[in-house]
Amino acid sequence: MRSLRGNDQSVVRVLNRNAIFNTLHREGPLSRVQLKERSGLSGAAITGVVSELMRDGLVEEREGGVSSGGRPPVLLAVNYRARSAVGIKLMERRLEAVLTNLGGEVQRHLQVELPDHHPTTVVRMEQAAVTALLTQSGTCKEHLMGLGMGLPGVIDVRRGVCVHSDYLQWQDVPIGALLEEAIGVPIALDNDVNAFAVAERLFGHGKAASNLIVITVGRGIGAGLVANGQLIRGRDGGAGEFGHVVSEKGGRRCECGKAGCLEAYASEPALVARSRELADDLDIVRVDDLLQHLDDPRIAGLLHDAGERIGLQLANLVNLLNPELVVVGGEGVRFGDALFTSMRNALREHSFAGLASDLPVVIEPWGDEVWARGAASLAVSHAFDLDLQEDACTSAD
Amino acid sequence: MRSLRGNDQSVVRVLNRNAIFNTLHREGPLSRVQLKERSGLSGAAITGVVSELMRDGLVEEREGGVSSGGRPPVLLAVNYRARSAVGIKLMERRLEAVLTNLGGEVQRHLQVELPDHHPTTVVRMEQAAVTALLTQSGTCKEHLMGLGMGLPGVIDVRRGVCVHSDYLQWQDVPIGALLEEAIGVPIALDNDVNAFAVAERLFGHGKAASNLIVITVGRGIGAGLVANGQLIRGRDGGAGEFGHVVSEKGGRRCECGKAGCLEAYASEPALVARSRELADDLDIVRVDDLLQHLDDPRIAGLLHDAGERIGLQLANLVNLLNPELVVVGGEGVRFGDALFTSMRNALREHSFAGLASDLPVVIEPWGDEVWARGAASLAVSHAFDLDLQEDACTSAD
DNA sequence: ACAACTTACTTAAGTCAGTAAATTAAGTAA
DNA sequence: TTACTTAATTTACTGACTTAAGTAAGTTGT
Numbered sequence: 001m002r003s004l005r006g007n008d009q010s011v012v013r014v015l016n017r018n019a020i021f022n023t024l025h026r027e028g029p030l031s032r033v034q035l036k037e038r039s040g041l042s043g044a045a046i047t048g049v050v051s052e053l054m055r056d057g058l059v060e061e062r063e064g065g066v067s068s069g070g071r072p073p074v075l076l077a078v079n080y081r082a083r084s085a086v087g088i089k090l091m092e093r094r095l096e097a098v099l100t101n102l103g104g105e106v107q108r109h110l111q112v113e114l115p116d117h118h119p120t121t122v123v124r125m126e127q128a129a130v131t132a133l134l135t136q137s138g139t140c141k142e143h144l145m146g147l148g149m150g151l152p153g154v155i156d157v158r159r160g161v162c163v164h165s166d167y168l169q170w171q172d173v174p175i176g177a178l179l180e181e182a183i184g185v186p187i188a189l190d191n192d193v194n195a196f197a198v199a200e201r202l203f204g205h206g207k208a209a210s211n212l213i214v215i216t217v218g219r220g221i222g223a224g225l226v227a228n229g230q231l232i233r234g235r236d237g238g239a240g241e242f243g244h245v246v247s248e249k250g251g252r253r254c255e256c257g258k259a260g261c262l263e264a265y266a267s268e269p270a271l272v273a274r275s276r277e278l279a280d281d282l283d284i285v286r287v288d289d290l291l292q293h294l295d296d297p298r299i300a301g302l303l304h305d306a307g308e309r310i311g312l313q314l315a316n317l318v319n320l321l322n323p324e325l326v327v328v329g330g331e332g333v334r335f336g337d338a339l340f341t342s343m344r345n346a347l348r349e350h351s352f353a354g355l356a357s358d359l360p361v362v363i364e365p366w367g368d369e370v371w372a373r374g375a376a377s378l379a380v381s382h383a384f385d386l387d388l389q390e391d392a393c394t395s396a397d
Numbered sequence: 398m399r400s401l402r403g404n405d406q407s408v409v410r411v412l413n414r415n416a417i418f419n420t421l422h423r424e425g426p427l428s429r430v431q432l433k434e435r436s437g438l439s440g441a442a443i444t445g446v447v448s449e450l451m452r453d454g455l456v457e458e459r460e461g462g463v464s465s466g467g468r469p470p471v472l473l474a475v476n477y478r479a480r481s482a483v484g485i486k487l488m489e490r491r492l493e494a495v496l497t498n499l500g501g502e503v504q505r506h507l508q509v510e511l512p513d514h515h516p517t518t519v520v521r522m523e524q525a526a527v528t529a530l531l532t533q534s535g536t537c538k539e540h541l542m543g544l545g546m547g548l549p550g551v552i553d554v555r556r557g558v559c560v561h562s563d564y565l566q567w568q569d570v571p572i573g574a575l576l577e578e579a580i581g582v583p584i585a586l587d588n589d590v591n592a593f594a595v596a597e598r599l600f601g602h603g604k605a606a607s608n609l610i611v612i613t614v615g616r617g618i619g620a621g622l623v624a625n626g627q628l629i630r631g632r633d634g635g636a637g638e639f640g641h642v643v644s645e646k647g648g649r650r651c652e653c654g655k656a657g658c659l660e661a662y663a664s665e666p667a668l669v670a671r672s673r674e675l676a677d678d679l680d681i682v683r684v685d686d687l688l689q690h691l692d693d694p695r696i697a698g699l700l701h702d703a704g705e706r707i708g709l710q711l712a713n714l715v716n717l718l719n720p721e722l723v724v725v726g727g728e729g730v731r732f733g734d735a736l737f738t739s740m741r742n743a744l745r746e747h748s749f750a751g752l753a754s755d756l757p758v759v760i761e762p763w764g765d766e767v768w769a770r771g772a773a774s775l776a777v778s779h780a781f782d783l784d785l786q787e788d789a790c791t792s793a794d
Numbered sequence: 795a796c797a798a799c800t801t802a803c804t805t806a807a808g809t810c811a812g813t814a815a816a817t818t819a820a821g822t823a824a
Numbered sequence: 825t826t827a828c829t830t831a832a833t834t835t836a837c838t839g840a841c842t843t844a845a846g847t848a849a850g851t852t853g854t
Contacts, residue, residue, distance in 0.1 A: 467801025
């Protein structure tokens with residue numbers, strides 16, 4: 001419930017401040033008069049809010065306002081250099097860390113070896129990564145909005161707890177509090193796919209879309225769902241388990257214990273496993289081997305099948321959520337059209353009425369630091385406080 | 398975007414007013430001190446807000462506050478008799494209209510013959526229904542919050558337009574404006590399943606759940622999705638097409654033109670059709686005939702299959718949204734356990750990790766006036782302005 | 795039974811973020 | 825150069841909150 005806990009009209013200021021900041025972020029440089037029109041606020045209020053934002057360095061004046069027969073407008077724009085954030089993604093044997101600015105642009109990135117996934121190891125290594133990034137870039141801690149981390153698994157965003165992660169073998173780890181304690185900056189935790197979705201919503205193709213579906217295909221398959229401008233996390237952060245919808249009843253065994261999950265057919269490990277069954281002679285052990293044999297009709301057929309399965313389930317999701325936009329990311333984008341042609345076709349074929357006819361499906365180029373950048377955007381999102389995003393990414397204090 | 402169009406601190410009052418009104422609605426009679434604790438507002442503010450609500454008749458004082466060693470608290474409660482609303486459901490050859498109070502309780506209902514579904518006919522008949530309900534119950538127009546209508550199809554809630562309805566054969570009908578013109582009360586339109594979901598969220602099992610899934614099984618199959626306390630309508634009101642998710646790839650032809658839709662297997666018309674194929678000798682033409690033969694193993698098997706299909710797709714939906722609660726309604730609840738035992742089992746079997754293990758699935762008893770009651774709650778919801786529900790149900794002015 | 799205490803609510807004074815209207819600022823046009 | 829236009833700020837006022845003090849209406853102890 002949103003009850004304005006113990007609040008006076010200063011809430012109004014916060015709301016207006018956010019609204020104006022977001023408008024500047026989304027609609028580029030604008031004059032105070034333009035802000036006035038877009039916000040419905042009076043000129044005097046705009047003056048006040050803007051000078052507060054300028055005092056905090058978040059907004060700056062720009063040259064270039066053209067007169068239309070009177071005093072020329074002063075253009076205002078977000079000063080993306082005003083703050084920084086660190087984002088971290090945990091991987092098998094290492095940790096990827098990036099330093100971004102307020103605009104989600106990566107300024108610097110580095111990798112740190114990660115001997116194991118024990119929480120204390122993770123905390124120590126993240127601490128090292130943060131100090132390294134700060135000294136390398138000459139940024140002071142005060143400049144830092146916080147540290148964001150995306151984790152594969154179920155996260156209690158509010159309390160900063162990793163409720164469960166198969167990948168990390170974690171169960172109820174209060175990683176937010178541990179990091180906060182060790183590093184002394186605000187911590188923002190979330191599921192990794194959600195983090196990617198937040199980045200996409202703030203800085204990517206979803207900037208203008210308040211209903212979008214983000215899916216990632218890679219080691220696992222996941223979805224970040226944004227409806228009414230807000231991320232859907234569900235009762236206890238368990239939403240978005242797109243990889244575990246049923247693709248084939250009674251089908252292949254999935255790691256999760258169920259049978260026939262989409263992930264058991266179309267995730268990278270599943271593709272590797274299936275290709276070995278299908279084409280023993282090709283001697284495929286890693287995803288890279290698969291990419292070498294895209295010409296082999298058996299492999300092509302396999303990827304076609306996987307794309308079709310993803311597309312069909314995506315169509316179901318589109319039928320349920322009627323989004324403005326679909327973004328596809330993850331390591332799996334390397335497969336390119338081999339995977340996505342059949343996906344697109346299946347999406348069109350199985351979506352209701354015209355729901356997918358003019359639905360943009362964007363395949364996001366993937367790089368090693370994209371997950372980490374998404375994590376950083378969790379910390380950054382505090383500055384924007386996305387429309388009404390409940391408590392987007394609570395720090396662990 | 399939520400930008401507080403042209404607003405001062407009176408927004409704060411509106412927000413607090415809504416918060417307090419909703420708290421009283423959800424948590425029964427409370428004293429001002431209790432409201433103070435729950436809202437975080439100061440006592441003085443509570444006094445102000447409450448006296449405004451009492452002036453409008455929306456809240457009333459109650460006896461029964463027990464002293465704990467000092468002045469006894471004065472209990473406050475919502476006065477559900479303060480306002481009324483009319484809700485209307487269009488059916489094949491008639492129209493069902495109900496008059497409810499603020500609490501969604503049906504005070505009166507009536508049916509009007511509907512010779513055809515032409516918009517002008519519908520408007521005329523609804524006008525007749527409203528006047529009849531008002532005179533019969535001795536309610537004056539000023540007492541009426543508005544008229545709500547739930548329509549099967551895609552509705553542009555904001556503009557009050559029925560974008561498309563197969564059932565009514567409507568296309569871009571500005572029914573909201575037409576009704577507003579003819580009847581002169583605020584009109585709230587929405588998809589019929591959404592209307593039912595709003596009723597469930599406001600007055601039913603979803604009162605305390607801000608993430609719930611409502612599905613209806615009957616002539617069609619639909620879903621109303623509530624996440625973060627808000628109804629998901631999607632880009633253009635097309636969300637919730639649960640009946641058209643794919644149950645079997647390349648399966649039975651669906652009325653929508655696709656193949657293998659859930660609705661082609663588990664809607665009432667589909668069940669009738671399938672039973673005829675399966676058991677020609679039973680001479681089944683209507684749903685009632687089906688209900689006569691629940692003992693027949695072929696019919697039992699059919700319903701088992703339908704329930705399983707619904708349950709599997711419901712599991713997928715649960716995997717994606719992680720709701721607190723599932724509510725099942727619609728004419729199909731008449732099938733009872735014949736349909737829902739297998740549904741429940743399939744839901745458990747196919748949902749990820751523990752997402753469904755402690756997930757209540759409520760089968761809502763169904764009556765003729767339930768759809769209409771849902772529609773009325775669209776109009777009523779204005780008074781509650783549910784948490785942050787964007788513009789829940791815009792009138793067509 | 796009555797003062798003393800406790801708890802519930804209201805009134806009063808101050809603060810803060812808005813609005814509207816007037817003023818200042820900085821350009822174009824004749 | 826003066827008049828006009830558009831942009832932004834300043835000023836005076838309003839409304840909804842805050843805290844703090846005051847009033848209301850019970851219970852408790854002697």
